[in-house]
Every structure is written in structure tokens, then in C-alpha cells.
Amino acid sequence: MSETICISIDGKVMAAQPGDSILQTRLHGPEAVTANIGCMGQGVCGSCRCLVRKAGERETVSRLACETEVEDGMQVSFIDYYQPDHVHRYRPHDLRDGWQALPQLQQTFPETAHCRHCGGCDRACPRGIPVQQGIALASRGELPAAAALFDACIMCNLCTLACPENIRPNHVGLYLRRAQAIQNLRPGDLLRRLDQQARGQLSIDTTAHLARSES
Amino acid sequence: MEKLNQVLLNPAVQVGPDLAAWLQAGGGLGLQAALTAPTAIIRCIADADLRGMGGAGFPAWRKWEATANAVGDCKYVVCNGNEDEPGTFKDRTLLSASPHQVIEGALIAALAVRARCLIFYLNPHQGSSLHTMQQAVSQWQDSPWPEKLAAVMGHALEIKVVASSGRYIGGEETAVVASLEAGFPFPRKKPPFPAEQGINNQPTLINNVETLANVSHILRHGAGWYRALGVGKACGTKLYSLSGDVLRPGLYELPMGSSLQELVFHYGGGMLQGKAFKAVFTGGPSNTLLTARDLDVALDFDSVWLRHSRLGTGAMIVISEGSSIIRKVAEYIDFFAKGSCGQCPSCKCGTFQLARLLDRVDGGRHSPADLDALQHLCQILPGSGRCGLIDGAVTVVKSSLHTFPEEYGLLVQQPA
Numbered sequence: 001m002s003e004t005i006c007i008s009i010d011g012k013v014m015a016a017q018p019g020d021s022i023l024q025t026r027l028h029g030p031e032a033v034t035a036n037i038g039c040m041g042q043g044v045c046g047s048c049r050c051l052v053r054k055a056g057e058r059e060t061v062s063r064l065a066c067e068t069e070v071e072d073g074m075q076v077s078f079i080d081y082y083q084p085d086h087v088h089r090y091r092p093h094d095l096r097d098g099w100q101a102l103p104q105l106q107q108t109f110p111e112t113a114h115c116r117h118c119g120g121c122d123r124a125c126p127r128g129i130p131v132q133q134g135i136a137l138a139s140r141g142e143l144p145a146a147a148a149l150f151d152a153c154i155m156c157n158l159c160t161l162a163c164p165e166n167i168r169p170n171h172v173g174l175y176l177r178r179a180q181a182i183q184n185l186r187p188g189d190l191l192r193r194l195d196q197q198a199r200g201q202l203s204i205d206t207t208a209h210l211a212r213s214e215s
Numbered sequence: 216m217e218k219l220n221q222v223l224l225n226p227a228v229q230v231g232p233d234l235a236a237w238l239q240a241g242g243g244l245g246l247q248a249a250l251t252a253p254t255a256i257i258r259c260i261a262d263a264d265l266r267g268m269g270g271a272g273f274p275a276w277r278k279w280e281a282t283a284n285a286v287g288d289c290k291y292v293v294c295n296g297n298e299d300e301p302g303t304f305k306d307r308t309l310l311s312a313s314p315h316q317v318i319e320g321a322l323i324a325a326l327a328v329r330a331r332c333l334i335f336y337l338n339p340h341q342g343s344s345l346h347t348m349q350q351a352v353s354q355w356q357d358s359p360w361p362e363k364l365a366a367v368m369g370h371a372l373e374i375k376v377v378a379s380s381g382r383y384i385g386g387e388e389t390a391v392v393a394s395l396e397a398g399f400p401f402p403r404k405k406p407p408f409p410a411e412q413g414i415n416n417q418p419t420l421i422n423n424v425e426t427l428a429n430v431s432h433i434l435r436h437g438a439g440w441y442r443a444l445g446v447g448k449a450c451g452t453k454l455y456s457l458s459g460d461v462l463r464p465g466l467y468e469l470p471m472g473s474s475l476q477e478l479v480f481h482y483g484g485g486m487l488q489g490k491a492f493k494a495v496f497t498g499g500p501s502n503t504l505l506t507a508r509d510l511d512v513a514l515d516f517d518s519v520w521l522r523h524s525r526l527g528t529g530a531m532i533v534i535s536e537g538s539s540i541i542r543k544v545a546e547y548i549d550f551f552a553k554g555s556c557g558q559c560p561s562c563k564c565g566t567f568q569l570a571r572l573l574d575r576v577d578g579g580r581h582s583p584a585d586l587d588a589l590q591h592l593c594q595i596l597p598g599s600g601r602c603g604l605i606d607g608a609v610t611v612v613k614s615s616l617h618t619f620p621e622e623y624g625l626l627v628q629q630p631a
Contacts, residue, residue: 008591010584010587010588010591011584011587011588011590011591012587031584049564051561051564051565051568051592051595051596053595053599058598058599059561059599060561060565060595060596060599061560061561062560062561062564075591075594075595077565077568077588077591077592077595078588079564079567079568080567080568080571082567116399116557117399118399118401118556118557118558119558120557120558120559120560120563123558123559123560124560124563124564158560158564161563161564161567162557162560162563162564163557163563164555164556164557164563165557
């Protein structure tokens with residue numbers, strides 16, 4: 001058995017195995033985890049937003065618990081989902097006309113032009129997306145380039161929470177990705193995955209997270 | 216001797232933007248004394264133990280000396296009038312009712328550090344103070360004083376009135392620098408301090424309005440006179456912005472070191488509707504709460520510090536029994552969350568999560584785990600930001616948890 005280390009999650013000290021993620025450590029704890037969890041550690045749902053401070057470090061950073069490896073003395077606080085006051089609404093139909101994509105974007109997300117370039121979204125993004133650049137590209141009409149930057153976005157909402165101008169960068173990115181998808185042929189890997197799923201070849205192992213504790 | 220409103224709020228100096236009336240009321244004598252012996256200014260300020268009244272309580276002369284000794288061919292002096300935090304309303308009163316004592320003090324500061332540019336950095340949300348200052352400054356510019364200053368300094372002094380962004384964060388010292396460099400008021404990491412590298416990397420002296428307002432009086436009457444105004448070891452007077460559940464809220468100038476009891480119950484007229492005194496948020500809502508046990512505390516920087524709190528700007532927001540401390544704290548945290556500049560995710564995310572947890576506790580919808588999470592956040596957030604905003608937010612939450620654990624439903628552990 002490897003050496004056990006200690007981390008603190010929302011005020012509770014927990015024993016952890018080196019190499020485990022914060023989320024795995026939390027799941028192995030005595031209490032049922034009912035919040036800040038979605039895809040069980042696949043790194044695709046963005047639910048396990050948290051603030052992490054490593055032992056001896058001054059900086060506290062935002063991370064995904066499922067992608068962050070535990071370190072001895074690490075302190076972790078989970079963050080609720082942030083719901084802004086204003087929610088943007090648009091119809092898929094609105095995205096079909098490529099000539100109207102920029103004015104439509106400006107109308108739907110007018111605050112995009114207010115970016116104060118603080119860089120908070122870049123620092124907040126656990127995926128390392130250059131969010132501020134994506135917003136700048138979108139503001140000046142470089143829509144395909146902006147859509148490509150947001151391709152790795154998992155909608156954790158941390159950039160929206162971090163933005164002092166109430167821009168919702170991840171939703172701007174989602175809008176652009178949708179517009180891009182509507183006006184393009186579907187990518188091959190997606191078509192193959194859908195085909196596998198339709199033929200029952202793509203199963204989800206819901207007991208995968210138990211494997212480590214049993215070993 | 217009447218102890219109220221002796222100097223800055225003295226009715227004799229409330230002359231508005233009329234320079235002639237100010238000179239008639241004894242104005243100009245401090246600046247004249249400074250022009251006669253410019254090398255003695257900083258010594259005089261040090262002897263008077265004038266503190267930074269914007270919240271820090273840092274000895275003013277140290278900043279002055281550091282700026283004076285720093286090398287630079289275009290030094291700046293900035294009068295910081297961005298005042299925007301809850302419960303503080305002293306600077307706007309000084310700027311609109313007696314602007315010349317502020318300007319004269321700033322001119323003396325410019326002379327002491329040999330500045331080439333003096334900027335009055337004012338909050339545009341306080342329209343009357345901005346307007347009055349523009350009028351008052353133009354009267355100084357048209358008077359013989361700038362020539363007298365130039366003759367002693369060997370160069371001209373440019374005087375400007377600049378509207379700040381009006382944001383709370385814009386009052387932070389390094390954010391003032393960023394704002395005056397025509398950028399967004401983003402705080403910067405210190406060091407370097409503005410006294411060494413401020414606006415355009417030039418040495419920059421940044422002082423609060425109230426600090427500078429005292430200067431001409433000190434130069435005119437002497438350091439000994441100023442020191443004698445205070446109670447005990449404290450020097451001078453302080454403007455206290457009294458608000459909340461008191462009968463007579465308002466701005467009171469009292470000897471530095473007057474007691475909290477005296478401010479609330481004598482000058483403030485006591486508690487509203489005869490309710491019991493519960494607590495006071497000192498110096499704006501970013502410090503440790505003082506409670507009924509602390510009513511005897513002398514309201515000066517050092518004495519309040521000994522009670523593990525800070526005098527801050529001198530704002531005193533009084534809370535009576537029956538008011539929820541958690542509700543008040545949640546409101547202030549919301550203020551900080553909205554005021555965060557955005558540079559540090561820990562500040563935005565941390566204040567958001569603090570606000571969420573406090574809201575749940577205040578509404579009785581919390582679990583014991585939420586209280587653990589709240590206390591845990593108070594451990595991991597301090598020191599993680601570029602400026603002190605997140606530290607202030609955590610201090611007030613931590614203080615309320617420590618002082619009023621029963622409101623959070625935290626049982627005080629009894630020894631077994």
C-alpha cells in the first residue's frame with residue numbers, strides 16, 4: 001500500500017492516495033457526494049469546480065477536482081454553480097444565416113464588447129483556453145477562429161463567474177460552436193461515435209470508479 | 216473646551232469654493248510657512264504624527280520622505296478622493312464644504328516632495344464635490360500662489376482635477392496609479408510602491424483627502440498644537456462617519472482617541488428606539504467587528520489595532536440587537552463580490568462562494584457542512600489576491616463567525 005497523504009476538502013481533513021484526483025479522494029470519503037459532481041471524473045461536465053491552495057503557496061486557483069491530482073497539505077473548497085441574473089436566449093434558427101452571425105452575436109451578447117482585459121477568465125479556465133482572446137476575436141468578427149478556441153470548453157462556468165463585466169464567455173463560445181456546427185458538415189469522429197452508440201457498442205461503465213478502492 | 220469639530224469641520228473654514236473667503240479665514244498661512252522653510256515640512260509632519268486617514272493609518276511622513284528621496288524628474292502628488300465604501304462619507308464633505316484646506320495641504324505636499332504634477336482624483340458619483348473642487352482649483356490657478364511655489368521649487372506645478380472611474384477598487388493605491396495612466400483601475404502587486412514607481416514609473420505620493428486637509432493646519436499652528444488635539448498618545452482629530460442604528464447619524468470630527476462609547480452614546484445620541492447596542496462595523500465593512508465589550512476602546516489607529524480590528528476610514532456602522540449580523544455580512548460580501556476587479560479568480564470565485572454560503576445560513580437552508588465550508592474558505596482565501604479586497608471580505612466573515620457563533624448555529628464547545 002502506498003503512503004497516505006492528507007488534504008482538506010471544505011474543512012474536512014481526508015486521507016488520500018498519491019496519484020488520486022481530488023474528486024476520487026472525495027468519493028472515497030464517508031459522506032455521500034451529492035453536489036459538484038456529474039460525469040464521475042471524465043472531465044467533461046465541469047461540475048467539480050473548486051478553489052485549490054497548495055501547501056505553502058500564496059495563490060489560490062480554480063480547478064476541476066477530477067483533473068487535479070492531490071498533494072499533501074492541499075486545501076480545497078468547492079464552488080457552487082453560478083447563475084447570472086440575465087440569461088441569454090436565442091433560437092437555433094437564428095444561427096443559420098452566416099451573414100447575420102456577427103450582428104446576431106452582438107445583439108444576443110452585447111456585453112461582449114465591454115471586456116476590460118483583466119485576464120481573470122484566462123486564469124479561471126481549468127482547460128487553459130485563452131478565453132479573453134476568444135472574446136476579443138468574437139468582438140471583431142473573427143467568428144470561426146473564436147469558435148475553434150472554445151472547442152475544448154466544457155461549460156464549467158468559471159469564466160462567467162470570474163468576469164467582472166458579466167460577460168458569459170463560455171456561452172459566447174457555445175453560441176459560436178453551434179453556429180459553426182449548423183453551417184458545417186459533421187466531423188467524422190462524432191459520426192463514428194454516434195454510429196457506435198446506435199449499434200450498442202458504446203457502453204458506459206458506471207462502476208469504474210469503484211475499481212481503485214477494490215484494488 | 217468643545218471637542219467637536221475643532222479643525223476640519225470647524226464652521227469658520229466651511230467657506231465653499233471661494234478662495235478669498237478661505238484666505239480671510241486664515242487660509243494660506245500654512246502654505247506661507249511651508250514656502251518659508253520647505254525643507255522643514257516633512258519633519259513637521261513627522262513631529263505631528265499625522266497618519267494616513269484613508270484607512271491604513273500609516274505615518275504620512277514616511278511616504279512623503281520616500282517620495283522626496285526617490286529619483287525622478289516628474290514626481291506626482293495625488294489627492295485620493297475616490298471614497299466609495301459603505302458607511303464612509305467624510306471626504307465628500309470636506310471636498311464640497313471646505314475644498315481649500317484640502318488644496319492647500321496638497322500644495323504643501325507637492326512642495327515637500329518637489330512634484331511637478333498635482334492631481335485631485337475624485338469620485339464622479341459625488342457630483343457636488345467634483346464640481347466644487349473644479350471651481351476651487353481654478354481659483355488657485357488664477358492666484359499668485361502658483362508663481363510663489365514655482366519660485367521656491369524651481370519649476371512649475373501643474374494642477375489637475377481628474378474624475379476617477381467611481382469604482383470602489385479605484386481607491387486602492389496602485390489602482391489609482393493604473394487609472395491615472397489612462398487604464399482600468401487594476402490593482403498591481405506591491406512592491407514597487409508608488410512612492411518609488413507610480414504614475415509613468417515616476418515617484419508618486421498618494422494621500423487621502425482627510426490626510427491632506429490636516430496639513431495646512433499643522434504647518435500653520437505647529438506639530439505640538441496638532442499632537443495636543445488628540446486623546447492620550449493619539450494625535451490630532453479624526454472624522455468619524457457614524458451610521459446605522461443610532462439616533463443622530465452623521466459626520467463627527469472628534470479628538471483622535473475618543474471612545475466608541477462617547478461617539479455612539481454622546482454624539483450619536485444613543486441607540487435608535489432604545490435598542491441595545493450589538494456591534495459596530497469599523498472603518499467600512501472590511502474589518503473585525505467591535506462589540507459591547509469594546510465600547511471603551513479609544514478610536515485611534517493603535518488602540519483599535521490592539522483589539523484586533525482596524526480604525527480604517529473612521530466609518531462606524533452601528534448594529535442594534537435584533538439585527539442579523541449574518542444578513543449584514545452577506546450584504547457586504549455581495550458588495551465586495553461586485554467590486555472585485557476580476558484579475559484574481561480567487562477573489563471573484565471566493566466572494567461568490569462566501570456570499571452563497573452566507574445566504575444559505577441566513578435563510579436557514581444550510582447544512583453543518585456549509586458552516587465547515589465557510590470556515591474553510593476563510594482559511595484558503597486570505598493573501599491570494601493582488602490587493603487587499605479578498606482579505607477584507609474574509610476578515611469580516613471570520614470576525615462574525617468568531618464574535619457571533621450562536622447566530623451561525625455554531626455551539627460554543629463546553630469543556631468535558
